[in-house]
Amino acid sequence: MYERTDAMAVSQPALAQPRPQRHRVFFAVIVAAVVAADQAGKVCAVALHQRAGHGMGLFGSSLLRNRGALFGVGAAWTLAITLLTLAALVGLVAAGLRACSRGAVVALLAGGAAGNGWDRLARAPGPLRGAVVDWIQLPVYPAVFNIADLTLRAGALVTVVLVLRTARPSPPSHSVSTAG
Structure with missing residues (x-):
């Protein structure tokens, strides 16, 4: 046996311990960055379209105002889609503030x-x-x-990949039988 020295008894430095609020700040920064980039892009697109009457070259010539969901489906149900979007946002924010390891994915969806x-x-x-x-x-x-659509799709894709990765069946165990 060996004796424990004072150097071994020293605990890990405080920086090695996870800070409980760090993931919340990270989540909020990602959400804010997505919303800021999305809204800035939309403001610029609307301004350019109003000024020039057309789009922005590389990104095509379309500026659409979509009252529906994906691909314009449900345009007559704008209020319901809005309320569903807001309910999903509340759920995503609640999940994102609790999630430590998957917070970035939830932040993309929430943003x-x-x-x-x-x-x-x-x-x-x-x-x-x-x-x-x-x-x-x-x-x-x-x-x-x-x-915003791009980040929603990216978040959904990463979610599917994570679910598939964690849902993989474990390889069969190779135990040696001693019965003989």
């Missing part, structure tokens, strides 16, 4: 929901009936979308 939710709350034709501004159009993708 996307908040960006499009803001449009539904603040844009014409009025509160809870606003249309989402879609402005990015790529030659290889038929739909027109925005940064």
Whole structure:
């Protein structure tokens, strides 16, 4: 046996301990960055479209105001889609503030929901009936979308990958039988 020296008894430095609030700050920063980038892109797209009457070259020539959901489905149900978006946002924020290891994925989803939710709350034709501004159009993708849509899709894709990774069956154990 060996004796424990004072050097071995020293505990880990305080920096090695996880700070309980760090993930919340990280979550909030990602959400804020997504919303800021999304809204800035939409403001620029609307301003350029109003000034020039067309789009932005590389990103196509479309500026759409989508009152529905994905691909414009449910345009007559704008209020219901808005309320569902806000409910999802509340759930995502609650989950994101609790999540330590998956907070970035939830932040992408929450940021996307908040960006499009803001449009539904603040844009014409009025509160809870606003249309989402879609402005990015790529030659290889038929739909027109925005940064919030992009982060929602990225968050959903990463979620699927994480679920599939954790749902993999464990390899069979190779135990040696002693019965003979």
